[in-house]
Amino acid sequence: MPELPEVETVCRRLREAAIGAEIARARVFRPGTVKPQAPASVSRRITGRRIEAVVRRGKNIFVQFSGGAVVRVHLRMTGNLRVIPDARLYPATTRVLLAFSDGRGLIFDDPRALGVLHVCGAREAAQIAGKLGPEPLSPEFTPEVFAGIARRSKKPAKLFLMDQGHVAGLGNIYAAEALFRARIHPARPVNRLSRRKLDALHVAIVSVLKQALTSVYKAYRGPDGIGGGGDFPVRVYGREGEPCLVCGRSIRSIPQGGRSTYFCPGCQRA
Numbered sequence: 001m002p003e004l005p006e007v008e009t010v011c012r013r014l015r016e017a018a019i020g021a022e023i024a025r026a027r028v029f030r031p032g033t034v035k036p037q038a039p040a041s042v043s044r045r046i047t048g049r050r051i052e053a054v055v056r057r058g059k060n061i062f063v064q065f066s067g068g069a070v071v072r073v074h075l076r077m078t079g080n081l082r083v084i085p086d087a088r089l090y091p092a093t094t095r096v097l098l099a100f101s102d103g104r105g106l107i108f109d110d111p112r113a114l115g116v117l118h119v120c121g122a123r124e125a126a127q128i129a130g131k132l133g134p135e136p137l138s139p140e141f142t143p144e145v146f147a148g149i150a151r152r153s154k155k156p157a158k159l160f161l162m163d164q165g166h167v168a169g170l171g172n173i174y175a176a177e178a179l180f181r182a183r184i185h186p187a188r189p190v191n192r193l194s195r196r197k198l199d200a201l202h203v204a205i206v207s208v209l210k211q212a213l214t215s216v217y218k219a220y221r222g223p224d225g226i227g228g229g230g231d232f233p234v235r236v237y238g239r240e241g242e243p244c245l246v247c248g249r250s251i252r253s254i255p256q257g258g259r260s261t262y263f264c265p266g267c268q269r270a
């Protein structure tokens, strides 16, 4: 599932390829992707408009059009938003196609069809963004801000990190990796963590995301989608039963919020 580094990579590629492009026609191949909006209304609101900006907030993509319309996309599990050189040659898993007047196209490609695409106005886009916590790679994400948010939550550390209202953009992989680097047990309630531990977690979140972003951006080439995490050094995620690279204990997995959390019982005691 794409997290901040993958979604930011998609946005960077769109900024490189799609800014200034004019939408000649829009086709919704799968009405469920734009539900509860009608395909015809989605099409009407962006046809003839130009793409002016691509903005990411958390795992949300906001494509801003001339005239004020905003297309908001959430990729969920398998979604990808990308430009293809010929709008007529779209893959079978394309859910929405925005054909450019220059012959190219922007496609929302989503094999498992769990992602969503909606058209909204600037105010509605701001409302969606306003419900999210701070951007972890922005200057506003200071150790003080992070500690302040953590003090108000009794959630287990892993679930706290995955709640988009607390910190925007972390998911199952990078939350687990940040907790490992900060040596924090994923089930530990965040409001019981010392300030020193919270500061270590803050540093870990920023370093994990920066490293992952560099690696994902480098790995993301060609038409194969977001791909893996590139050369990002995964230390706990998906490594159940394998030895910890730091202490040698076996990596364990526990269920949290319906997902598997990977951690090292040797390194992550506090």
Ligand SMILES: [Zn+2]
Residues within 6 Å of the ligand: 244, 245, 246, 247, 248, 249, 264, 265, 266, 267, 268
């Ligand atoms: Zn360990």
